[in-house]
Amino acid sequence: MAKTAAFTPPADEPLTSKEGWFRWVQHDPRPPKLRLDWPHLSPVEQAAYDDARLDYHNDLIVVNTPTIQEVVKTVRRLLIITGGAGTGKTTAITQLGRRAHELSVALRNPMTGPRIPVVYVTVPPAATPRMLAVEFARFLGLPLASRSNITDVTNAVCAVLCAVRRHDPRGHP
Structure with a gap:
């Protein structure tokens, strides 16, 4: 019988890449x-x-509770999430990014090619x-010189994200 594989990203591909x-x-x-x-x-x-x-149960299936619904509704309007340790910030934001945004963007705007919503x-x-x-650049896999200033790093990040957006003929993110 084939074992269900739990999600474990390779060490060189963390969730923050x-x-x-x-x-x-x-x-x-x-x-x-x-x-x-x-x-x-x-x-x-x-x-x-x-x-x-x-493995299946450890894969963190999130139930769409009223709390998760409220987090999704609220976070769509926020840029940063803060809170005490162990309050579910990481779970809430990764689920929001995955389910409420990334997968819904793919359903609304099917396309092939690069996409980084x-x-x-x-x-x-x-x-x-x-x-x-620097963390944005690291996520995108951009090489950085140790002496890169914030303007250089920000410009490199923006250039990559703009280039990916230009690949979509409709200009959708």
């Missing part, structure tokens, strides 16, 4: 086939089946504007 984000958006967790014969499986088969079920970065609370620009 365009490749890692794209893999995560495209990942579609599927539940393992229900095994009614579980009591009759060998211990190895039972363990493999249990692992597949645990979401840029996902994380920065510490005391981040400088340059640190934020």
Whole structure:
């Protein structure tokens, strides 16, 4: 029986890179086939089946609760999310980026070719504007010289995002 693969991005493609984000958006967790014969499986088969079920449940399926709905509604108007540790900021914002924006953009505007409707970065609370620009560049996979100033970094990021947008004949993001 094939084991359901939990989403684990390669070490060189974290969620905060365009490749890692794209893999995560495209990942579609599927539940393992229900095994009614579980009591009759060998211990190895039972363990493999249990692992597949645990992988599926560990894949963080988010229930569309009123709280998640409110977060999506509110966050669509915000640029930055703040809050205490463990309050669900990362879960809420990644789900918003994936479901409420990236996948809905793809459904509304089907096209082939490059598309980057979401840029996902994380920065510490005391981040400088340059640190934020560098994280955008890192997400896009842009090479940066250690002495790049904020203007150079920002211009490089904007150039890539504008070039990707120009590939869409309708000019949609």
